[in-house]
Amino acid sequence: MYQLHPVIVHLVIAVLSIAITVDFLYLFTKKQRFWKLASILLLIGTGMSIIAVLSGQSAYDLAIIPEGVKSLVRHHRSSGKMTMWLFLVVITIRFLFHYLEWFSNRVKWFYYLLLAVALFYLFRTGIMGGEMVYIHGVGVKKAQPTYTKPSFE
Numbered sequence: 001m002y003q004l005h006p007v008i009v010h011l012v013i014a015v016l017s018i019a020i021t022v023d024f025l026y027l028f029t030k031k032q033r034f035w036k037l038a039s040i041l042l043l044i045g046t047g048m049s050i051i052a053v054l055s056g057q058s059a060y061d062l063a064i065i066p067e068g069v070k071s072l073v074r075h076h077r078s079s080g081k082m083t084m085w086l087f088l089v090v091i092t093i094r095f096l097f098h099y100l101e102w103f104s105n106r107v108k109w110f111y112y113l114l115l116a117v118a119l120f121y122l123f124r125t126g127i128m129g130g131e132m133v134y135i136h137g138v139g140v141k142k143a144q145p146t147y148t149k150p151s152f153e
Helices: 002-029 032-062 067-099 105-135
Strands: none
Touching: 002 032, 002 105, 032 067, 067 105
């Protein structure tokens, strides 16, 4: 499952970013189709975030992590879990309060503030993951250069 972590996290980032954009479109336009689309995308993205955390844990268990990068990896892991929990809270507030018709202005602004915080954590986690891979090479095999003997023929 660890091999799928990069694919899953990129999908999570894309789906949740689009969901939040559509949700803010609903806030400003009040068009129900935006509410419905954002709800579907938030459900999919939040479900996928759980899979991303599980696949990340699997990758963490198998990866060889250089000593100087362990702190970054721990921060990335805790930030990923925090992101997942934030989106679980967001989706719970969204559906529970909408169903109970408690989605008043005060709750709505709290919800959208929490959504912005969740988006911040989503991007923060992604940036740390990118730094781990692209700068420190965590979880990837570095290509070995191939040497060929020059031919003078």
